[in-house]
Amino acid sequence: MIPAAVDYVRADSAEAAIAALAEAGDEAKLLAGGQSLVPLMRLRLATPSVLVDIGRLDGLAGISVDGDTVGIGALTTHSALEHSADLAAACPLLAHVAAQVGDPAVRHRGTLGGSLAHADPASDLPAAVLALGGTLVATGPGGSREIAATDFFTGFLESVLGPDELLTEVRVPVSTGGWCYQKFNRRAQDWAIVGVVVAEGGAGVALVNMGSTPMRAAGVEAAVAAGASAGDAASAAADGTEPPTDNNADGDYRAHLARVLTERALVAAGA
Amino acid sequence: MTVTESPFIGGIVGESRLRHEDPALLTGESKFIDDLQIPGALWVACVRSPHAHARITGIDTSAALATDGVVAVYTGDDLADAWAAPLPCAWPVTDDMKNPAHHPVAQGKANYAGDIVAVVVAESRYAAADGLEGVVVDYEPLDAVVTMEDAETDRVVIHEDCGTNVSYVWPLVPDPEAVEAAFADATHHITETFVHQRLIPTAMEPRGVVAVPAPHNGDMTLYSSTQIPHVLKVMAALTLGIPEQKLRVIAPSVGGGFGCKLNVYAEEIICMALAQRHGVPVRWTEGRTEAAVSTIQGRAQRQTIELASDADGKLTAVRATLLADMGAYLQLVAPGVPLLGAFLYHGLYDVPVYSFTCKGVFTNLTPTDAYRGAGRPEATYAIERAMDALAVAVGVGPDEIRSRNFIPTEKFPYDSPAGLTFDSGNYQPTLDRAKELIDWDGRRAEQAERRAAGSTTHLGIGISSYVEMCGLAPSRTLAALNYGAGGWESATVRILPTCKVQVVTGTTPHGQGHETCWSMIVADQLGIDPDDVEVLHSDTAISPLGMDTYGSRSLAVGGTAIWMATEQVIDKARAIAAHMLEANADDLEFAGGTFSVKGSPDKEVPLAGVAFGAFTAHDLPDGMEPNLQAQVTFDPSNFVFPFGTHIAVVEVDEATGAVELIDYAAVDDCGNQINPLIVEGQLHGGIVQGVAQALWEDAAYDADGQCRAANLADYLVPSAAECIDMKLDHTVTPSPSNPMGVKGIGEAGTIASTPAVMNAVVDALRPMGITDITMPASPMTVRRAIEAAQGDSA
Structure with missing residues (x-):
């Protein structure tokens, strides 16, 4: 549980962080809350040569509601999401999902941007942002670009984020329609064995831990849009997925869970 | 002896009292093994077999030795002469039990994923971890035996010198014919098969070791996160060939054990052997992932x-x-x-x-x-x-x-x-009472209602009665079971000149709250404040005699020794008090920390007066030794x-x-x-x-x-x-x-x-x-x- 030697740079601005990334190349990793990266480093599964610490950057944390959009700084912690009255009013789904991440210690350190950039299919928040139809803002040497959440995740722990890009903001629409997060796990602190996020009464449905990326359940969304019952719509929940096998579940059981949980989530969300 | 009610009259035993240990634990004042600052210590990291069963065909340590901070690397062959005996098994349950040699560092073959095949010694924990990556071990993987059922067949014999995977068969069948007859005559014959999965004990604090040598006089102090410093001292002396009087074992604050620290581990022996070899302290702290495979299950x-x-x-x-x-x-x-x-x-x-x-x-x-x-x-x-x-x-x-x-x-x-x-x-x-607490009838009714309604959330109610x-344990019973030690426990109770009390116990708490409970027992008997009783433990130089803590033994055996020692101290104090009061000892009663003459309440002397009198020894009864203390070793019946x-x-x-x-x-x-x-x-x-x-x-x-x-x-x-x-x-x-x-x-x-x-x-x-x-x-x-x-x- 001893990480390999690593150089450390503390960035005092987003520009400085991007410059440090550009200088270090592929071997650099951004360090925000460290809740995913540091455990991997301690197991020596991740051995970056440089850590660029953005944890103390000003201006990248905070929640603001502007018209029908909620803007959330990438360094906003899960705990801040969980306890924000503004978010509870504008997007209660996201506040609720943030409260299901890990345990209180993790939620006080972990950040929304870090969770999305890590692109873990078993994480809660990426699926929530997908279901909400969110947009991610990445900033690199050439400026900022907006990326639809549906285009962001490309593979297991992989995204379209460039090696010299920094995730700066996450935007989700104000969403107060029927919602539900069905997180199925054996202990409160664990990753979901399977999770199902339903937003806006079933207009957005996303799955946790059902493949190599966080994913939308397009078949379910289409069925709901076409007026199918919750049960009928849920029967499509595992379509096209390749769920993983681990100690807790094999692929078949995960597919079964996805259908059961999707139906429950749709019913709870009023679909 | 027959006890039908509590012998305690002091009003302290039986109270729910907050634990004396907790403020130090909760504030970080307690020192666990990894908190110990030992200047000049070298760190050990263990190269562990990634294979469950493999022949070791070669070990190249050159890259490890070239790593910054690495001082030495040892293979099992390098250390073959470091042990006087293999790691001990103290419970040969049958005379013909197969017990393969278990060397701290494997020689020739690794027999589980986690078996130590080499050790890196370095100037820091980080350098030792870096050195691990530089040890290149060539393995010839062998078929692994991973189930008990496979083991039984001897398809693959793990320890060739044993000739079989069966270590022992232990029967307890007092009357075989009666068994057959009972089953032949039974109306109901139930046969059930159950499997108990392997469990990882997961003490909150993983294990850790620091071995501190005194190269010139041959002393060795071993700090270990162990439940059994006393047993470990004996076993380590035998395993390493260190004269037992030169060995001191200290268990600092220990963060739980659940039995997994009731052992003599390779890392303890390795650190002591390397401390001897290098003449400086050598230490090792277990990682959590390492603990999952290197600590017993x-x-x-x-x-x-x-x-x-x-x-x-x-x-x-x-x-x-x-x-x-x-x-x-x-x-x-x-x-x-x-x-x-x-x-x-x-x-x-x-x-x-x-x-x-x-x-x-x-x-x-x-x-x-x-x-x-x-x-x-x-x-x-x-x-x-x-x-x-x-x-x-x-x-x-x-x-x-x-x-x-x-x-x-x-x-x-x-x-x-x-x-x-x-x-x-x-x-x-x-x-x-359990049925009453759980509302047995109500729960059964609820279960029936759910079943009748076709609920898919099923209610289940399960009873377990146990003894x-x-x-x-009684030492003679342990002898009958071929266990390699006794089951007694030792205690010393010492009333200091200022009427404060030291209790020295051979039990080794690692979360149980012995300090609180032992002080309550003694305070109740002596009529003093439990805060005036200090409990000393877990250091063989302070508490030289003990059998430690496991098997829910500490109170029934160790606590009893303390109770008996306190009674002996009271008897001695009574004799001194009688002398001071010019009364017959049989005429004294002892309550609330004061000796008084029955029927003459003005004739009294507090325990504090007796304690100081025992210390000055100016006027003790003829032939009586100074001081108030007693040592008892209790072997339960x-x-x-x-x-x-x-x-x-x-x-x-x-x-x-x-x-x-x-x-x-x-x-x-x-x-x-x-x-x-x-x-x-x-x-x-x-x-x-x-x-x-x-x-x-x-x-x-x-x-x-x-x-x-x-x-x-x-x-x-x-x-x-x-x-x-x-x-x-x-x-x-x-x-x-x-x-x-x-x-x-x-x-x-x-x-x-x-x-x-x-x-x-x-x-x-x-x-x-x-x-x-x-x-x-x-x-x-x-x-x-x-x-x-x-x-x-x-």
Whole structure:
């Protein structure tokens, strides 16, 4: 549980962080809350040569509601999401999902941007942002670009984020329609064995831990849009997925869970 | 001696008092092994075999030696002459038990994934970890034996010199013909097979070692996160050939053990050997992932239990047959762990005929050994699960089948069919009270309503009544079991000149609260404030005599030694007081910390006056030694036999297979209680640990012998979020085997709760035709059982 030697740079601005990334190349990793990266480093599964610490950057944390959009700084912690009255009013789904991440210690350190950039299919928040139809803002040497959440995740722990890009903001629409997060796990602190996020009464449905990326359940969304019952719509929940096998579940059981949980989530969300 | 009520009159024992230990623990003042600042220490990191079974064909250490900060690298061959003997197994349960040489660093062959094949010595923990990557070991992988059933066949013989994977067969069959006759005549013959998965003990603090040598005079001080500094001192002296008087073992604050620190580990011996070799302190701290494979694991048994009964469900015989997985080598007491349950497969039921046989086998997995309950949870699980099956066969409730078979109270002391004498018991009231706490009738009605309504959230209610044997142990009984040590405990009670008290105990607390409880006992006897009593322990230079802490022995054996030593001190103080008061000692009474002459209340002297008088020795009775102190070594006459009944209520979600524990009642009887708050704490933790075996924890291995749960994300230790409020109550049936009338409570919760929960799970699913669920009852396992049952009925 001893990480390999690593150089450390503390960035005092987003520009400085991007410059440090550009200088270090592929071997650099951004360090925000460290809740995913540091455990991997301690197991020596991740051995970056440089850590660029953005944890103390000003201006990248905070929640603001502007018209029908909620803007959330990438360094906003899960705990801040969980306890924000503004978010509870504008997007209660996201506040609720943030409260299901890990345990209180993790939620006080972990950040929304870090969770999305890590692109873990078993994480809660990426699926929530997908279901909400969110947009991610990445900033690199050439400026900022907006990326639809549906285009962001490309593979297991992989995204379209460039090696010299920094995730700066996450935007989700104000969403107060029927919602539900069905997180199925054996202990409160664990990753979901399977999770199902339903937003806006079933207009957005996303799955946790059902493949190599966080994913939308397009078949379910289409069925709901076409007026199918919750049960009928849920029967499509595992379509096209390749769920993983681990100690807790094999692929078949995960597919079964996805259908059961999707139906429950749709019913709870009023679909 | 017979104790029918509490001997304590001081008003302190029996109070729920906050633990004296906690402020230092909660503020970080307590020092655990990794907190020790030892200047100049070298760090050890262990190169562990990634293969479960492999021949070591070459080790290249050159890259490691070239790593910054690395001082030396040693292979098993390099250190072959460092040990005077292999790592010890102190419990050769049979004369012909196979016990392969277990060297701290493997020589020639690695026998489990985690077996140490080389060690890196470096200037820092980080450099040692870096050095690990530079040790290149060539392995020739061999077929691995990962199941007990495979081991039994000797398809692959792990230890060639043993010639077989069977370490021992240990039978306890007092009357074989009676067993056959009982089963031949039985109306009901129940046969059940259960598997206890491997468990990782997961003490909050992993292990750690610092060996500090004194190169010129040959002294060696070993700091270790251990439950057994006293036993370790003896064993380390023998294993390393260090003269025992030169060896001092200190267990600093120890963050839990659950039995996994009741051992002599390779890393302890390695650090001492390297400290001798390098002439400087050498240390090692275990990582959590490392701990999962390098520290002993628990349970790992396959049991077949058979019950014979008459038409009314009255038991006539019990026969248990065990297969027990020792792992790759025999650790300190591993072969004896099943034997601690061997006498209890008839539970707390009055059974005339008994048969038990255990076969211990080697596998290519991490060695097993004692884990909270050690043998008794397994025994209780088997009989309590089987009793539910018998109840179904007879057509009565699980409560009724137990009531029909409880050993009647008037039969105590009860000569058990396995050859023990159960000290005291009164079982039915614990069942009655537990049913009351859980609202048995109401829950049964609710269950019936749900079933009638076709609910898919099934309610299950499970009973577990238990008796266990603890307070290890009468030394003569241990001799009969071929155990390599005694079961006594030592105590010194010393009243200082200022009337403060030092208690030196041979018990070794690692979370139990001995300091609190021992000070309460002594303060109650002496009529002083518990804060005026300091308890010294866990350092063989301060407490040279002891047998340490395991097997729920500390109070019944170590506490008794303290009680007896305090009584001796009071007797001496009484003689001095009588001399001071010019009275006859028999005419003095001692209460509230003061000696007074019966009938002459103005003639009195406080204990403080006696203590100072004993110190100055200016005017002691003729021939009396100065000072007030006594040392007692107590060897118990019997085990103690706590008992109780636990009832669990679960909900099973048919669609997902998820099991949720929703209610829990426990009524336990550990005789007289010293500190009820600590009793409750032991039960809370113990119950959760047993529930964890039922629902969550599983040291799962794949077919190649790789642990698939070697971290706390995959090994599901429950947290507070998974716990529920428990309804606890107790009855009090003092033990007649010790003067305080006490029994142990450290393992009872773990012993009782696993079968209560699994009986509840099966109770919920029985209408579907399900009669067993393999532990842990994970959602997928339960869902698969439901699917299979529904497929069968479709």
